Amino acid sequence: NAGVMQNPRHLVRRRGQEARLRCSPMKGHSHVYWYRQLPEEGLKFMVYLQKENIIDESGMPKERFSAEFPKEGPSILRIQQVVRGDSAAYFCASSRRQGAFDEQFFGPGTRLTVL
Amino acid sequence: DQQVKQNSPSLSVQEGRISILNCDYTNSMFDYFLWYKKYPAEGPTFLISISSIKDKNEDGRFTVFLNKSAKHLSLHIVPSQPGDSAVYFCAAKKGGGGADGLTFGKGTHLIIQP
Numbered sequence: 001n002a003g004v005m006q007n008p009r010h011l012v013r014r015r016g017q018e019a020r021l022r023c024s025p026m027k028g029h030s031h032v033y034w035y036r037q038l039p040e041e042g043l044k045f046m047v048y049l050q051k052e053n054i055i056d057e058s059g060m061p062k063e064r065f066s067a068e069f070p071k072e073g074p075s076i077l078r079i080q081q082v083v084r085g086d087s088a089a090y091f092c093a094s095s096r097r098q099g100a101f102d103e104q105f106f107g108p109g110t111r112l113t114v115l
Numbered sequence: 116d117q118q119v120k121q122n123s124p125s126l127s128v129q130e131g132r133i134s135i136l137n138c139d140y141t142n143s144m145f146d147y148f149l150w151y152k153k154y155p156a157e158g159p160t161f162l163i164s165i166s167s168i169k170d171k172n173e174d175g176r177f178t179v180f181l182n183k184s185a186k187h188l189s190l191h192i193v194p195s196q197p198g199d200s201a202v203y204f205c206a207a208k209k210g211g212g213g214a215d216g217l218t219f220g221k222g223t224h225l226i227i228q229p
Contacts, residue, residue: 045216046216
């Protein structure tokens with residue numbers, strides 16, 4: 001009965017390196033959402049994916065950021081050439097289906113620190 | 116442009132009393148509202164939600180009220196307990212076939228004092 005799993009929990013990168021954040025949704029959930037929380041801010045929606053499809057990436061920066069949710073395996077949020085401003089907590093959520101009344105369950109987050 | 120606003124960054128309430136957390140929104144397309152509770156170093160946990168067709172939803176000690184004309188909702192916790200100390204986020208989503216991403220407020224840090 002595992003919840004949403006995210007790893008790593010903490011990730012330290014130097015400027016210019018790549019960061020890969022992984023998210024395994026709850027069992028039976030096929031919808032994944034990524035959010036970013038900057039210090040002293042609320043969570044900001046980045047991208048919504050279903051298996052093998054990006055449904056909405058309107059909240060994701062156009063450059064350096066990409067996301068995927070392959071047929072097998074976890075969803076990956078990839079940040080290329082990280083900068084200090086990318087330092088934040090990144091949360092993944094999953095839901096069973098799309099719909100106005102479908103609860104999103106959140107993972108514990110990955111805290112990215114860019115040196 | 117903050118579409119969901121929580122204007123009180125923090126709130127201190129005595130144990131046993133009522134805690135009232137407020138939230139305002141600007142986007143009339145929002146038709147579903149949620150409250151999440153968050154402890155440090157953890158992800159948000161769903162607390163309670165309300166559809167725009169209702170004005171009240173109750174679950175144990177937690178009640179959410181929605182005033183659509185004022186674009187305002189509030190979360191009432193009664194009686195408040197020490198374990199309620201956390202950051203509370205108000206979130207909203209649009210219905211229909213649009214994106215399911217939630218729009219969050221900045222949060223209110225609730226502190227329950229013994």
